[in-house]
Amino acid sequence: MTDTVSGVDIFTVDFEDWYHGIELAPADWSRFESRIEVGTCRLLDLLHEADTRATFFILGVAAESSPDLVREIARRGHEIATHGYAHEFVYQLGAEGFRADLQRSLEVLAALVSVPVVGHRAPYFSITRESPWAYDVLLECGIRYDSSVFPVHNYRYGIPDAPRFVHEIRPGLLELPPSTWRVAGRNVPVAGGAYFRLFPYTLTRLGLRRAHVEQQPAVFYVHPWELDPDHPRLPLPRRVALTHYHNLAATQGRLRKLLAEFDFGPANAVLATNRATSGKAV
Ligand SMILES: [Zn+2]
Numbered sequence: 001m002t003d004t005v006s007g008v009d010i011f012t013v014d015f016e017d018w019y020h021g022i023e024l025a026p027a028d029w030s031r032f033e034s035r036i037e038v039g040t041c042r043l044l045d046l047l048h049e050a051d052t053r054a055t056f057f058i059l060g061v062a063a064e065s066s067p068d069l070v071r072e073i074a075r076r077g078h079e080i081a082t083h084g085y086a087h088e089f090v091y092q093l094g095a096e097g098f099r100a101d102l103q104r105s106l107e108v109l110a111a112l113v114s115v116p117v118v119g120h121r122a123p124y125f126s127i128t129r130e131s132p133w134a135y136d137v138l139l140e141c142g143i144r145y146d147s148s149v150f151p152v153h154n155y156r157y158g159i160p161d162a163p164r165f166v167h168e169i170r171p172g173l174l175e176l177p178p179s180t181w182r183v184a185g186r187n188v189p190v191a192g193g194a195y196f197r198l199f200p201y202t203l204t205r206l207g208l209r210r211a212h213v214e215q216q217p218a219v220f221y222v223h224p225w226e227l228d229p230d231h232p233r234l235p236l237p238r239r240v241a242l243t244h245y246h247n248l249a250a251t252q253g254r255l256r257k258l259l260a261e262f263d264f265g266p267a268n269a270v271l272a273t274n275r276a277t278s279g280k281a282v
Contacts, residue, residue, distance in 0.1 A: 007265025009208065009218040010176070011054040012147065012192075013043060014121060015073070016062050018225035018232070020087045021123065022240055029061075035231045036066055039224030042252060044076060046227075050259035053077050055266040057121040057147075060085030060105035067112055074113045079266035081119030082106060082143075089156075090122045090148070091130040099137045106141060119267055121221075122148035125157040125178070135170045145271060147176040147219065152189045155239070160187060165216040166271070176267060179218045181207035192221040194243035201254050205261060217270050218262070226251045 014021075017036045019029055047054055056073050058080055063070045074080050084090075085105040090098050102120070109117050120143045127134045127148040138146055146169070151162040162177065164187060169175040178191030181203075189195045190207025208218035225231050229248035236244065265273075 007052065007263040007270055009211070009220065009262050009264050010267045010270050011047075011052060011259075011264035012121070012219065012221045012267065013054055013056045014059075014083055014221060014223050015040065015056045015070075016059040016083060016087060016223060016225075017065075018223075018228065019234075020059060020062065021223070022234070022236060022244055024234075026061075026086060033232060034065060035228050036062055036224055037069055038231075039226065039228040040066075040069055040073070042227040043222070043224055043255075044073070046252070046255055046259060047078070048076070049256070050264075052259055052264050053079070053266045053269070054264065055079040055081050055119055055268070057081045057083035057119065058105075058109060059083040059087055059123075060101075060108045061087070063105075063108045063112060070109075070112050074115070079119065079268050080109060080113045080115065080117060081121065081267070082109060082117050083121055084123055087123040089124055089126040090134050091126050091128050095133040095137055098131070098134055099141070102137060102141050102143075116142065118142065118144040120146050120148065122146075125150040125154075128157060128159055135173055139170055139173050144172065145174040145176050145267060147178065147221075147267065149175055150178050150189065150191075151180055152187050154189075165211070165214060166274070174271060176219055176271070178221055179208055179211055181210050191219055193223065193226070194246065196220075196222065196254060197226070197247035197250055198243070201250075201257065204254075204258070208262065217274065219267075220258070220262075220264070222251070222255065227255070 153160045180187035211218040
C-alpha cells in the first residue's frame with residue numbers, strides 16, 4: 001500500500017443492503033436477510049487489490065445494523081460520507097423531514113468515526129427541481145459537497161439540463177454529478193449502478209474517459225449488493241427488477257478491470273487536489 005490517497009477520478013459506494021433501494025415498505029425490511037457484509041467485503045478486497053481509496057455514502061439504518069463494518073471501512077482509509085438515514089426520497093420528505101433524516105444519519109456516523117462527515121448523496125439521487133431547499137439544509141448540517149443531482153431523465157430522479165461536472169451550487173457547497181456522456185444532445189448515464197451492468201463495459205470506459213477531455217474527474221458509483229448475485233430474488237415490478245437484478249454476475253469482473261484502468265480516489269481528496277492545483281472551487 002502506498003500513502004497516495006487522491007486519484008484523478010472519484011469512486012463512490014452507496015452503502016446499503018439489497019432491500020433498501022427497491023421501494024419496499026421499511027416496516028418489511030426486518031423480514032429480509034441482511035447480506036451487506038458479503039458484497040462489502042468483496043468490494044473492500046477489490047479496492048485493496050487496486051490500492052484504491054473510495055468514498056462510502058453510508059445509510060444510517062445500515063450503519064446501525066453493521067457498525068463494525070463501517071468502522072472497518074474507515075480503518076482502511078476510505079472516506080465516510082452520508083446517504084441519509086432511512087432511504088427516503090428527499091423531494092417527498094420536505095425541508096423539515098430531510099433535515100431530521102440527515103441529522104439522524106450524521107449522529108449515527110459521529111458515534112462510529114472521528115472524522116467529520118462532509119459529503120452527502122441522496123437516496124435515489126432524489127434532489128431534483130422539486131427540492132431546491134435541500135442545498136440549504138445540507139449547508140446547515142455541515143455538508144460541503146453533495147453528489148445527488150444526476151443530469152439525466154429517470155422516472156425517479158434527475159435534472160436533465162443540470163451541469164454535468166463539479167460546480168459550486170451554493171457558496172460553500174459543491175455539487176458532484178455522477179458521470180454522463182453527452183451524445184447527440186442527450187446525457188447518457190455512464191456512472192455505474194445498473195448502467196454499469198446494462199451497458200457493455202467498453203461504453204462505461206469510453207464514457208468515463210470523456211470527462212478527462214473536459215479536464216474533469218469522472219464520478220463512478222456502485223452498491224455492495226451488486227457484488228452479491230446470490231442475494232434473494234423478490235417478485236418486483238418489471239422496471240425495478242430489470243435494473244436491480246440484471247447481469248449482477250458481471251459486476252465483480254468489470255470492477256476489477258475498471259479499477260485497473262482508472263486512477264480513482266475518494267471525493268474529498270480528489271476535490272481538495274483539484275482545488276489546490278486549479279486555485280478555484282474545482
Ligand atoms: Zn441508495
